[in-house]
Amino acid sequence: GNKRKGRESLPPVAKKQGKKEAVASAAVNVQSNDDKSSSESKSESGGNADEHPLQVGHYLVVKYKDGSNRLAKIVESSAGSSPRSTQYYIHYPDFNRRMDEWIGAPRIVAYPSEANILGANREAQENAAKKLKASDSKGSLADLQPAVEVNPKLQSLLGNPTPTRSGPAGRTTKSRSNSVASVAPQAPVMAISTVADMEHDEHEGMDEESLLEHEEVTKVxxxxxxxxxxxxxxxxxxxxxxxxxxxxxxxxxxxxxxxxxxxxxxxxxxxxxxxxxxxxxxxxxxxxxxxxxxxxxxxxxxxxxxxxxxxxxxxxxxxxxxxxxxxxxxxxxxxxxxxxxxxxxxxxxxxxxxxxxxxxxxxxxxxxxxxxxxxxxxxxxxxxxxxxxxxxxxxxxxKPLSDLGAVGYKSYWAHTILKLLRDYPGQIISIMDITRITSILPDDVQATLQMLQLLHYTGGADADND
Structure with missing residues (x-):
């Protein structure tokens, strides 16, 4: 399995607090650090962080291809004939890396002095969500959506877009389509739509060191x-x-x-x-x-x-x-x-x-x-x-499947199995019968039937939990 730094257990104090208190504590820390983040962004490198060329690692709010404003992080820069003509390679934390791109100054809506606060807010919420996922306490997905106050001026930069299905560490399961409304990182909501979305991870099997090395080599x-x-x-x-x-x-x-x-x-x-x-x-x-x-x-x-x-x-x-x-x-x-x-x-x-x-x-x-x-x-x-x-x-x-591969295979398995069940002449069919006819692995058959809510226990130790 994946062993990442963000998945360690909650410290003893946080465990006693419980899920909601832990998230609320993280939110308070973000609020108290807003001014600090702003002052640090202005003083970094001995000058104003909003002056070109901008520093790698800072956040921006940029105009996206569909006209919406989105939070982005500077990954790399390329010098131009003048500081303002510098090109910046940016990553959208709410999108898969396939959406990364080069932009120029005309597409920048908000500079690091403001955008870094939104970025720090988002990072704190992601870390809180990882710790909650790693903890043993029970809770609902609503626990991952605390209300955190953000400066209204900053919040207005990103409007009121519709959240997407976020995956771990900014690598999301959103499709490549630009027609989906933008996400709302300014209101630090961990918008996870289903448990299955949380569990699917195309980077499964890569340890933290290998993952960081891969992303460093292939970041641009x-x-x-x-x-x-x-x-x-x-x-x-x-x-x-x-x-x-x-x-x-x-x-x-x-x-x-x-x-x-x-x-x-x-x-x-x-x-x-x-x-x-x-x-x-x-x-x-x-x-x-x-x-x-x-x-x-x-x-x-x-x-x-x-x-x-x-x-x-x-x-x-x-x-x-x-x-x-x-x-x-x-x-x-x-x-x-x-x-x-x-x-x-x-x-x-x-x-x-x-x-x-x-x-x-x-x-x-x-x-x-x-x-x-x-x-x-x-x-x-x-x-x-x-x-x-x-x-x-x-x-x-x-395995593991990529985000688009998982969508494609789940659809194929569901279509194939449902077609077989519709046309099967008998009254009883087992998972092994489905495997024998379709050559789909029994584990994949079982997972698909559970996803379709067609598999139910009729006896045994788990019958009472059905």
């Missing part, structure tokens, strides 16, 4: 856009491309050949490469499935090493904790393509170990952002289970 996106075929996609995360492709620490765009997945720094290089005679217009490997719309290619990582490595480089731009880059030999890759008169165009892929001791039928899955919400993700999941059926064994994706 090195590629802003990638062009694949007719699509230009905004990148979500850092990917360890060779340094010559971003010599200044950042590249505006990389150009991928959709047939070979070779990548280039300029469009001219890509065009020259694609003019080569007899360039294959499909992925290497074997085409193992075809219908009227799509085809699936199976690639052996030990045979098609360059293609698979380049595919991993590309996938890392959209997957936070993907660690497979060079060691592709033990894996099989399944690339899903659409077809037209120009050739085969990849829209997603998944990989799996050739021999998995844990029974995993999928190691990594990605539907390319340009074609999401079409159904390709569910098709890839279903295909992985069809392979398990061919092997006559139950399978499951590697």
């Amino acid at each position: 996106k090195n590629i802003k856009f990638v062009k694949l075929g007719k699509y230009i996609m905004e990148c979500w995360y850092f990917s360890p491309f060779p340094k010559e492709y971003y010599p200044n620490g950042f590249a505006e765009c990389l150009f991928f050949c959709e047939f070979s997945f070779r990548f280039f720094a300029t469009k001219e290089e890509l065009v020259r490469y694609q003019k080569k005679p007899n360039l294959p217009r499909h992925p290497p490997g074997n085409e193992i499935y075809r219908d009227s719309e799509v085809s699936m290619f199976e690639l052996d990582g030990a045979v098609e090493k360059v293609y698979c490595q380049n595919l991993c480089y590309f996938a890392k731009l959209f997957l936070d904790h993907k660690t497979l880059y060079w060691d592709v030999d033990p894996f099989l890759f399944y690339v899903l393509c659409t077809r037209d008169e120009r050739g085969f165009h990849p829209v997603g892929y998944f990989s799996k170990e050739k021999y998995s001791d844990m029974g995993y039928n999928l190691a990594c899955i990605l539907t390319f952002p340009c074609v999401q919400r079409v159904g390709y993700g569910r098709f890839l999941m279903a295909f992985s289970y069809e392979l398990s059926k061919k092997e006559e064994k139950a399978g499951s994706p590697e």
Whole structure:
């Protein structure tokens, strides 16, 4: 399990206070430190913290893409021709890191002298929530929503947005859609909608040191856009491309050949490469499935090493904790393509170990952002289970799942199991029967039935608790 500094037990005094008192105590500490935070932000580095260039680590309130004001933290800065032209790489504490971006001074609504108070307030509430979660005392989610007084002027900076589902330490389970109303960090509400949201953690299995090292190395996106075929996609995360492709620490765009997945720094290089005679217009490997719309290619990582490595480089731009880059030999890759008169165009892929001791039928899955919400993700999941059926064994994706992966798999499992229950001819069916028919692991079947509230105890020690 995850062992983080924020999850230690409450100190003895806090334990005696109980949940509500502990949160209230944290809130009072924030209130009493508001003036201190403001004065410290002004005096740090011997000058006014609101003067450009702003210091890394300070908070800002910035104008977001949808026009709302949001709290953000400065992660990195890049000097310009003048102090005010400095660019700042910011992280939104209420959003996943995929939403991090570079901004300039025109988008800043409130500077550190004011925003640092909101940031300190939020951090104190997050720490209180972690301690409450680690404590043994019982309580409701309402205990995590104390009313803390904040200067009305500061509170008005962020308006009255609707909270999202916050995950641990600012890494949230919110989707990438910008249509959801903004969150309200100025009123320090730990807006956790369900217990399941609290329990899901895509960083499970990483200790504190490994997590901090990962986030330090990958904290700034090195590629802003990638062009694949007719699509230009905004990148979500850092990917360890060779340094010559971003010599200044950042590249505006990389150009991928959709047939070979070779990548280039300029469009001219890509065009020259694609003019080569007899360039294959499909992925290497074997085409193992075809219908009227799509085809699936199976690639052996030990045979098609360059293609698979380049595919991993590309996938890392959209997957936070993907660690497979060079060691592709033990894996099989399944690339899903659409077809037209120009050739085969990849829209997603998944990989799996050739021999998995844990029974995993999928190691990594990605539907390319340009074609999401079409159904390709569910098709890839279903295909992985069809392979398990061919092997006559139950399978499951590697855990922990990412935030978007968890949403996709819960939906797929629910759809598959409900369809089976609807069409099943018998009156009684067991979890093992469902596993035998669908190849979904019994633990995943049980978790899905509990999520759907279809699983009830009818006897045994837990019957009285049902």
